[in-house]
Amino acid sequence: MTSVVVTGGSGKAGRAVIRDLLAHGHTVMNVDIAPSPEPLCHFMKADLNDMGQAVEVLRQAAGTIDRRRMPIGTPEAVVHLAGIPAPGLAPDGTVFRNNMMTTYNIFSAATLMGLKRVVWASSETTYGLPFTRTAPVAAPVMEEHRLAPESSYALAKSLCEEMAREMHRWNPGTVFVGLRISNIFEPADYAQIPSFWADSSLRKWNLWSWVDARDVAQACRLALHADVAGADAFTIAAADTLMQRPSRDLMAESFPDVPVSPGLGKFDTLLSIAKARRVLGYAPEHTWRGRLPANEWNQVG
Secondary structure (H helix, E strand, C coil), X not given: CCEEEEECCCCHHHHHHHHHHHHCCCEEEXXXXXXXXXXXXXXXXXXXXXHHHHHHHHHXXXXXXXXXXXXXXXXXXXXXXXXXXXXXXXXXXXXXXXXXXXHHHHHHHHHHCCCCEEEEEEEHHHHCCCCCCCXXXXXXXXXXXXXXXXXXXXXXXXXXXXXXXXXXXXXXXXXXXXXXXCCEECHXXXXXXXXXXXXXXXXXXXXXXXXXXXXXXXHHHHHCCXXXXXXXXXXXXXXXXXXXXXXXXXHHHHCCCCXXXXXXXXXXXXXXXXXXXXXXXXXXXXXXXXXXXXXXXXCCC
């Protein structure tokens, strides 16, 4: 059992992460600016733009009792999901400032408090999404792909990855695991997937990738204990794309000059999860295939 603080636990990914951690015996505290619509564990309101509040929530966790009347105890790890979750949801400067400062404050508080691990939400956007100005170097895109942020959101995530490396250098006792998370879907979102099929350009911006919130939760849980050293980053996506058409055909149509791995499976993701599988033990369990009504499958073709 591990005592974990989850920042941004009231959001889509955060709620899934908390459910998963509780189901696997962890004690959890949610830190967010608003309570969750699904109150699963103890909640503490905090503005993580304030360094003092970031430190205080980790200190207070030690004396907090969870909903099962169990002491949360001194946290061993933090799963940092708080922040503006996508480009375009606020002015660029606001997105950049908020996501940089909240991450800096949590990273700093975690090292100050001697936490063993920080698992945090980086983003698929760091690879150059949307892939409109610059095509990917190869597919599937692997973690070694150049980082080419195209928005203030992606720039902040890229800089936070460098921040994690430097903070580990200063504080070798804290390991930082960044998850470059793809576009998150909940089961209720599956119904919109057929609307992408008629025009493949609608989703070429992230190579037709996605991930179920429950698989994000799995990745966060595994990242708490995986054999990772220093500061590292892993792509977290579903095993398949959102499209009915084969992945190789999609690449040939939209990115004909981009080399594609000969080992690519018919519907395999084009954001490689091979490293996450190998190092974290990540094995996405959820797909939309076979989950949609039959009439939805017949919309196209």
